[in-house]
Amino acid sequence: MNDVSLPNMQGPVCPLPVKSYDHIVMGHGSGGKMTHDLIQQYFVPNFANSALLAGNDFAQITSQQSGKIVVSTDAHIVSPLFFPGGDIGRLAVSGTVNDLAMSGGIPLGLTASFILEEGLPISTLEKIIVSMAATAQEAGVPIVAGDTKVVEKGKADGIFISTSGVAWVPDYLNIGGACAQPGDAVIISGTLGDHGIAVLSARGELGLETAIHSDVAPLNHLIQNIVEHSKNVHVLRDPTRGGLATTLNEIAIQSQVGIILDEKSIPINPIVGATCEMLGFDPLYVANEGKVIVIVPNHEVDEVLNGMRSQKYGTNAVVIGHVESAPSGRVLLRTTIGGTRLLDVMSGEMLPRIC
Amino acid sequence: MRYLEEFRDAELVKNVLSKINHTVKHHWVIMEICGGQTHSIMQHGIDQLLPENIELVHGPGCPVCVTSLELVDKALAIASRPNVIFCSFGDMLRVPGSHGDLFSVKAAGGQVRIVYSPLDAVKIAQQNPEKEVVFFAIGFETTAPANAMSVLYAESLGLQNYSMLVSHVTVPPAMHAILGSTNNRVQGFLAAGHVCSVMGYHQYHAISQKFQIPIVVTGFEPLDLLNGILMTVELLESGTPRVQNAYSRVVSEAGNIPAQAMIKRVFQDCDRNWRGIGFIPQSGWELRPEYHFFDAEKRFEVEQIQTRESDICISGQILQGIRKPPQCPAFGNVCTPQNPLGATMVSSEGTCAAYYRYARIDMEG
Numbered sequence: 001m002n003d004v005s006l007p008n009m010q011g012p013v014c015p016l017p018v019k020s021y022d023h024i025v026m027g028h029g030s031g032g033k034m035t036h037d038l039i040q041q042y043f044v045p046n047f048a049n050s051a052l053l054a055g056n057d058f059a060q061i062t063s064q065q066s067g068k069i070v071v072s073t074d075a076h077i078v079s080p081l082f083f084p085g086g087d088i089g090r091l092a093v094s095g096t097v098n099d100l101a102m103s104g105g106i107p108l109g110l111t112a113s114f115i116l117e118e119g120l121p122i123s124t125l126e127k128i129i130v131s132m133a134a135t136a137q138e139a140g141v142p143i144v145a146g147d148t149k150v151v152e153k154g155k156a157d158g159i160f161i162s163t164s165g166v167a168w169v170p171d172y173l174n175i176g177g178a179c180a181q182p183g184d185a186v187i188i189s190g191t192l193g194d195h196g197i198a199v200l201s202a203r204g205e206l207g208l209e210t211a212i213h214s215d216v217a218p219l220n221h222l223i224q225n226i227v228e229h230s231k232n233v234h235v236l237r238d239p240t241r242g243g244l245a246t247t248l249n250e251i252a253i254q255s256q257v258g259i260i261l262d263e264k265s266i267p268i269n270p271i272v273g274a275t276c277e278m279l280g281f282d283p284l285y286v287a288n289e290g291k292v293i294v295i296v297p298n299h300e301v302d303e304v305l306n307g308m309r310s311q312k313y314g315t316n317a318v319v320i321g322h323v324e325s326a327p328s329g330r331v332l333l334r335t336t337i338g339g340t341r342l343l344d345v346m347s348g349e350m351l352p353r354i355c
Numbered sequence: 356m357r358y359l360e361e362f363r364d365a366e367l368v369k370n371v372l373s374k375i376n377h378t379v380k381h382h383w384v385i386m387e388i389c390g391g392q393t394h395s396i397m398q399h400g401i402d403q404l405l406p407e408n409i410e411l412v413h414g415p416g417c418p419v420c421v422t423s424l425e426l427v428d429k430a431l432a433i434a435s436r437p438n439v440i441f442c443s444f445g446d447m448l449r450v451p452g453s454h455g456d457l458f459s460v461k462a463a464g465g466q467v468r469i470v471y472s473p474l475d476a477v478k479i480a481q482q483n484p485e486k487e488v489v490f491f492a493i494g495f496e497t498t499a500p501a502n503a504m505s506v507l508y509a510e511s512l513g514l515q516n517y518s519m520l521v522s523h524v525t526v527p528p529a530m531h532a533i534l535g536s537t538n539n540r541v542q543g544f545l546a547a548g549h550v551c552s553v554m555g556y557h558q559y560h561a562i563s564q565k566f567q568i569p570i571v572v573t574g575f576e577p578l579d580l581l582n583g584i585l586m587t588v589e590l591l592e593s594g595t596p597r598v599q600n601a602y603s604r605v606v607s608e609a610g611n612i613p614a615q616a617m618i619k620r621v622f623q624d625c626d627r628n629w630r631g632i633g634f635i636p637q638s639g640w641e642l643r644p645e646y647h648f649f650d651a652e653k654r655f656e657v658e659q660i661q662t663r664e665s666d667i668c669i670s671g672q673i674l675q676g677i678r679k680p681p682q683c684p685a686f687g688n689v690c691t692p693q694n695p696l697g698a699t700m701v702s703s704e705g706t707c708a709a710y711y712r713y714a715r716i717d718m719e720g
């Protein structure tokens with residue numbers, strides 16, 4: 001047995017595991033060390049705050065004053081992940097901050113869940129995380145807890161982000177979709193349809209490029225300004241999917257009032273208007289991610305408008321209509337040429353026309 | 356927006372309206388041919404501003420609405436095939452066939468894509484050589500030049516996997532059919548501006564003479580429409596049945612000659628079934644024999660199709676201007692844009708969809 005030949009090994013036969021990946025792999029969702037490393041390397045340093053750093057399964061946030069706590073949640077999917085004016089990260093933070101802010105309250109903290117698709121470049125994930133952190137900082141709302149899961153390639157579209165949050169609302173505020181009253185004025189914080197058209201043209205399917213940037217932004221500072229200027233805000237709502245028309249219809253139904261809009265006064269960026277004309281879209285049905293509808297008693301309009309216009313995201317705020325007792329549950333549009341027509345909710349997907 | 360806002364000017368609109376009020380003495384029934392015009396009328400509330408003596412009825416000029424049920428069913432069958440990428444204009448996806456629509460084919464795993472131009476479909480064919488790419492070529496004279504161009508382009512690229520399901524229809528035969536019908540109420544036509552921008556309006560003189568009816572080429576903005584209506588009323592009141600052009604910034608008598616040449620090269624006249632209206636001889640275009648290679652109907656053997664229309668839907672009478680949407684028992688209750696019984700409730704140019712979207716409030720009182 002003296003001629004046992006050993007294989008000529010030049011190094012260890014068992015390959016060392018790859019220590020760092022450029023892309024998300026299934027192991028990043030295992031819950032083990034790779035998950036831990038991903039979180040420590042990318043999420044924790046960007047989202048750093050005491051509640052998150054405590055490292056518990058829960059995050060503790062405290063509110064000193066008496067009042068109400070409101071909760072909201074929102075899932076975010078967008079293609080492409082990056083578009084002029086924003087990205088899915090900014091969208092995910094702004095979406096929930098804005099939903100919370102529509103109570104008139106102060107958002108206290110957010111949580112974020114990530115569904116990552118195997119193969120997502122880690123550099124892309126990092127860019128999104130950095131954008132979320134910057135948006136959270138702009139809003140002054142910490143991301144206090146999170147979760148990450150990985151799904152096989154083809155089972156998601158790069159990344160899905162779901163955010164939830166809580167806000168504190170002082171007792172005296174009672175803002176909601178059912179609170180619009182005849183005699184109220186309807187204010188919009190700026191131009192309509194920018195987000196939808198920015199995302200659509202970023203997809204590159206339209207064969208046209210526009211200079212439009214998405215309006216995606218956290219509106220909580222603007223909202224605070226509004227509730228400071230008016231103790232009688234009746235409705236705050238952000239016209240996201242379905243656009244202004246669909247959101248106003250929801251309010252008209254909830255409040256059992258008629259809402260009458262003046263087409264001439266509705267602010268629309270000329271590029272958005274022209275793009276919609278070409279494609280057969282109506283900008284009143286196109287999504288916004290940084291606009292708010294404010295419904296206040298008529299006598300408080302001037303003060304609210306002055307306050308809004310002093311804010312970064314409210315410089316183009318303007319009155320676009322008013323609330324009447326009838327027709328209940330309907331939105332009417334006085335057209336530029338003096339006609340009147342129904343402004344209905346959007347039915348299904350908006351489809352580009354033929355010619 | 357230049358060239359648009361000028362044509363929505365409230366003061367100028369008032370001027371034209373007062374001229375119309377001044378001119379009209381009798382009751383007149385005027386049909387706008389094109390679904391785009393119908394929507395503009397409803398969208399801007401033009402119908403409410405007109406004097407009661409002018410009754411607008413809405414014509415068959417919505418290509419989505421009049422595409423025959425048989426062809427929609429063929430589209431559904433072809434789009435369901437595993438090796439096919441089926442490309443269509445967006446409007447067409449929600450049009451109900453006998454069983455389901457293109458959206459339901461898509462949800463069931465069919466590859467259905469919305470395109471904005473037939474040339475996009477050719478591009479998809481280039482990028483997916485292992486797939487059959489079919490474009491649903493519907494529309495009037497307006498979309499025909501681009502559809503013809505896509506065939507010539509695919510031919511020049513030597514593409515073996517591009518074909519079109521052709522459903523082209525043409526306006527003048529439909530006008531003939533409406534005017535020749537015993538139920539006809541139409542006394543004057545607003546001809547479709549964009550169709551005329553391609554084809555010109557020389558072919559309308561014969562119709563105007565034969566049926567002793569004024570035809571005015573009309574655009575789509577409020578001022579365009581009101582000018583078209585004013586010219587029609589003037590011709591009606593003075594008893595001068597002839598063709599006039601109220602859309603001269605876009606339309607010439609001869610039309611777009613190169614576009615017409617392109618159409619002629621690729622298509623030839625054929626009979627067509629119009630959904631809701633029926634058979635109209637020589638009322639459409641099909642691919643010429645030399646382009647049969649690109650004909651999806653020839654390329655795909657589609658089994659005998661049993662079509663089934665709703666029993667309640669009156670879209671046929673609506674497309675001929677005989678009845679209006681509120682006169683349909685299903686309108687707004689059984690039949691809505693979410694659950695359309697007929698194609699007129701689907702398209703952005705369909706009359707029922709226009710009434711549902713813009714004018715339902717009038718019917719509720």
